[in-house]
Amino acid sequence: MPDAPAVKRIDRLLIDIPGSTADYGRQVALLVAAGLANAGAVPQAGDLPMLRVTITADHRSDDAATLARRIVAATLRDLTRSP
């Protein structure tokens, strides 16, 4: 039986998608939060006051789910690299 998932807390989430609407950005943000909550490769403990993730994507060609997956993957990469 797996252990209880570690608590993950994000105080503030900023997503800057140029050329997109607020609804699209809100949708992407919810998908990113859900993706981080379900991710298993997140460090069990840590305190990061600020984490910046920059991805290159074409929001006009990618849908929200695809964009969200790319954002979660990039965040996990940065979390693993951060001390």
Next chain:
Amino acid sequence: MKRPSYLQQIAPRAPGGERGGLAVLSPPRQLFRPGAATPDFVEIEQRSAPPAASQPLRSRRATLPTANPASETQQAVSPAPDAAGPNQQGAPAAASSAPAVPQPAPANLPPPRRQAAAQPTPGYTDRRDVDRAAADRRQRSPEPPAVAPAPGATASVSRAVRPPPMPTTAAPLRESASAPSAAPMTPERPTTPSQPSSIAAADRDTPRSTLATLAANWPVSLPDIPDARVARGGDPEPTSSARLAPKAALSVIAPPAPQPRPPMPPSARDRAASGLHIGTLEVRVVTPAAPPAAIPRAASNPRAGRSSGGGRIARGFGVFGLGQT
């Protein structure tokens, strides 16, 4: 035989008869004949003779307002000024004879004031009676007399009040165990070891009556004043406790202790220890940059080719347009 004249029959041996008719007409001198009640007054006067009995009457009258028991006895014996007049005499013979004698009174004759020792009429209020009542009031009341006593009397009183000098170590014990009036009157003048206790006691006794009067007339209630208990003769307290009383009251008035702080939220480290905490996650999505546009090659210009001779235009010509000519 010749009969003497009428005048000579009246006063045959008058003292001034040889000077004429006027001297003969003057009535003969009458010697003082004391009345029946005069010896009684003389006896009373002899019994209550004050030490200043040899002083003249005016000087003794001047000392009457003082609160002196001897003066009271003298007032009872001495007549009233108005009653001493000849018009109110009880014995007309003595009144008509004594004041009329111009020569100084002989030693065997009583002074005129003794003859006027009659009791005043009932309902008569003399000024001396008022003074006597005031003196009685002053003797009963603890307040100092309005008239300053004689210097000798003051010295004797002060000597009687001042206790003998005591050792300095006994002063606090005496204050704590003695009468309530032994407490110091002024808290700003504590009994220091350098001050002799006799001086402190004298200072305490001297202004007590004045402070008692002030405390009685003070608009503020006595319990409000810490040192007023001394004036009222209450519990004697040492000076240090009297000074600490306002401080104790201040401690009561002091604001209550600060309320306990609300429970602090767990710190970030505690939260991080239990999981992952990210303060701010900032995601920036960058659209892929447009592929760099190919530098359009300059169209082959036959004229330019000719000028360059190699078919390609030199770089400077294209920019500055020098090859257009």
